[in-house]
Amino acid sequence: MRYVSTRGAAAPKRFTEVLLEGLAPDGGLYLPEATPKADLPAWRRLGYPELALQVLSRFIDDIPELETLVRRAYSARVFAGNEITPLRTLEPGLHLLGLANGPTLAFKDIALQLLGELFEWVLNEKNQTLNVLGATSGDTGSAAEYAMRGKRGIRVFMLSPHKRMTAFQAAQMYSLQDANIHNLAVKGVFDDCQDVVKKVNADAAYKAQHRIGAVNSINWARVAAQVVYYFKAYFAATRTDSDPVSFAVPTGNFGNIYAGHVARSMGLPVRSLILASNENDVLDQFFRTGRYRARKKVKHTTSPSMDISKASNFERYVYGLVDRDAARVRDLWRRLDAEGEFDLSHSPYWPRVAQSGFVSGRSTHADRVETIKMVFEKYGVMIDPHTADGVKVALEHREPGVQLVCLETAAPAKFAPMLVEALGRAPERPAEWRDLERLPQRFELIAPDAEAVKRYIASHS
Numbered sequence: 001m002r003y004v005s006t007r008g009a010a011a012p013k014r015f016t017e018v019l020l021e022g023l024a025p026d027g028g029l030y031l032p033e034a035t036p037k038a039d040l041p042a043w044r045r046l047g048y049p050e051l052a053l054q055v056l057s058r059f060i061d062d063i064p065e066l067e068t069l070v071r072r073a074y075s076a077r078v079f080a081g082n083e084i085t086p087l088r089t090l091e092p093g094l095h096l097l098g099l100a101n102g103p104t105l106a107f108k109d110i111a112l113q114l115l116g117e118l119f120e121w122v123l124n125e126k127n128q129t130l131n132v133l134g135a136t137s138g139d140t141g142s143a144a145e146y147a148m149r150g151k152r153g154i155r156v157f158m159l160s161p162h163k164r165m166t167a168f169q170a171a172q173m174y175s176l177q178d179a180n181i182h183n184l185a186v187k188g189v190f191d192d193c194q195d196v197v198k199k200v201n202a203d204a205a206y207k208a209q210h211r212i213g214a215v216n217s218i219n220w221a222r223v224a225a226q227v228v229y230y231f232k233a234y235f236a237a238t239r240t241d242s243d244p245v246s247f248a249v250p251t252g253n254f255g256n257i258y259a260g261h262v263a264r265s266m267g268l269p270v271r272s273l274i275l276a277s278n279e280n281d282v283l284d285q286f287f288r289t290g291r292y293r294a295r296k297k298v299k300h301t302t303s304p305s306m307d308i309s310k311a312s313n314f315e316r317y318v319y320g321l322v323d324r325d326a327a328r329v330r331d332l333w334r335r336l337d338a339e340g341e342f343d344l345s346h347s348p349y350w351p352r353v354a355q356s357g358f359v360s361g362r363s364t365h366a367d368r369v370e371t372i373k374m375v376f377e378k379y380g381v382m383i384d385p386h387t388a389d390g391v392k393v394a395l396e397h398r399e400p401g402v403q404l405v406c407l408e409t410a411a412p413a414k415f416a417p418m419l420v421e422a423l424g425r426a427p428e429r430p431a432e433w434r435d436l437e438r439l440p441q442r443f444e445l446i447a448p449d450a451e452a453v454k455r456y457i458a459s460h461s
Helices: 015-021 048-056 068-073 108-124 137-146 167-174 190-202 204-210 220-237 255-265 283-287 316-321 325-339 350-355 367-381 386-398 414-424 452-457
Strands: 001-004 030-032 087-091 092-097 131-133 154-161 181-186 245-250 270-277 291-293 340-342 358-362 403-407 443-444
Touching: 001 015, 015 108, 015 220, 015 386, 030 220, 030 316, 030 414, 048 068, 048 220, 068 108, 087 220, 092 220, 108 131, 108 137, 108 154, 108 220, 108 255, 131 137, 131 190, 131 452, 137 154, 137 167, 137 181, 154 167, 154 190, 154 452, 167 414, 181 190, 181 452, 190 204, 204 452, 220 245, 220 403, 245 316, 245 386, 255 270, 255 316, 255 386, 270 386, 283 291, 283 358, 316 325, 325 340, 350 386, 358 386, 367 386, 367 414, 386 403, 443 452
Parallel strands: 092 403, 131 154, 154 181, 181 443, 245 270, 245 403, 270 358
Antiparallel strands: 001 030, 087 092, 291 340
16 A cells, blocks of 8 residues: 655655555655545454554554554553443444543554554664654643653654643643653644644655654644544444444644545545534534635634644545545645635535535534533433533434434543533542642743744754
8 A cells, every 4th residue: 555645745655664654755744645445344343452453553564563563552451441442322223332431531542552563663674763742632642741751762842832722732742751751732722733733744855864753733644544444333233234324523733634535535435524622613614615714813712622723634534535635735825824814615626525424513612511411411421521522513413223322522521610610520530640730740831833832853853
């Protein structure tokens, strides 16, 4: 399997090359040259590690130890049970996919635990080191750091928006004392962090000299790993290999739901991919109107991991939408950079959006409060505010006879203030996290300046 860039200028590469590179040299995102096809009958009864191996081996054919790495990542020890992503039925036809059973209680663990194993193996084989540069709006940072801490040949430099995460999220990251973990608290919002990462990656000479890699969902391995649990959920929710299922996904950077789009392209019978935005509704606006407009100012909300005005993985979707025309993608992103928006509503591509299965909706703080209340009162289940966004929009698009699976974002314990507001009580916190915020914290406060970040990485490499 070879990988190409959405911008078209980078030469095709093997998986192990794009794994370490992250963003392509031309500024684009890597995608496989062709989409492999699923074997639903053969995969239906597989356990999670076996299913993951079948899916991932379609995308990764240059790591002979893949099975060992997959089994190490998806073990009962790491995910507190063999199911890895258990499906809970709330009522007939309505399900919640448990994705918060990993080390940091967030769905990001599922991909990043694998990424840590892949990085360490490839770097050892190549006798190389890597400086991982990432940006987080909440959960990616801690999941990446817990997956990479202590790994040979890896240093992590994680940018996060200062004072814009929950106290739990910030403490999970900043309390780590491992020598290879560096937290940079940026004076700004998540988009400032993401812009800095892109600017550093755009400096080809610096990137090569300092061996810069990525763990954000711009890294294709993240997307590929997330494809697996769509198949796992489908098999758990259906009896036959032709039953339709819809998935509802809380969405900020478009990586998680894009993995569902890949699964659908592989042959999974997905009726709808239900995209749930919060007040930062850039993606909802596109899927309703065809207009993609980056916000000048991000709204600070109570589902902070989705406080994003520009969705990085959206470029991968648009690349497929325009028949993999890299020149067209370059033109659209030049327009986005110059004018802050582009509009496909009158283009020949617009009808294809509905054909790709996407529908969308928007959720507000009041919606989150009411949805958390409803789910707890009706089903006895606590959900976090992002998952509440997903459930609220999911129910707006529910269809008779179609199984509806809502993807969990994180454990409610990570967002206790919101649960107290909605339910008058805090969620129970796992014993190992009870005194988290009291631990010593270590981070560097920094301006949203790519040159300052470059200097920091150079002085700590």
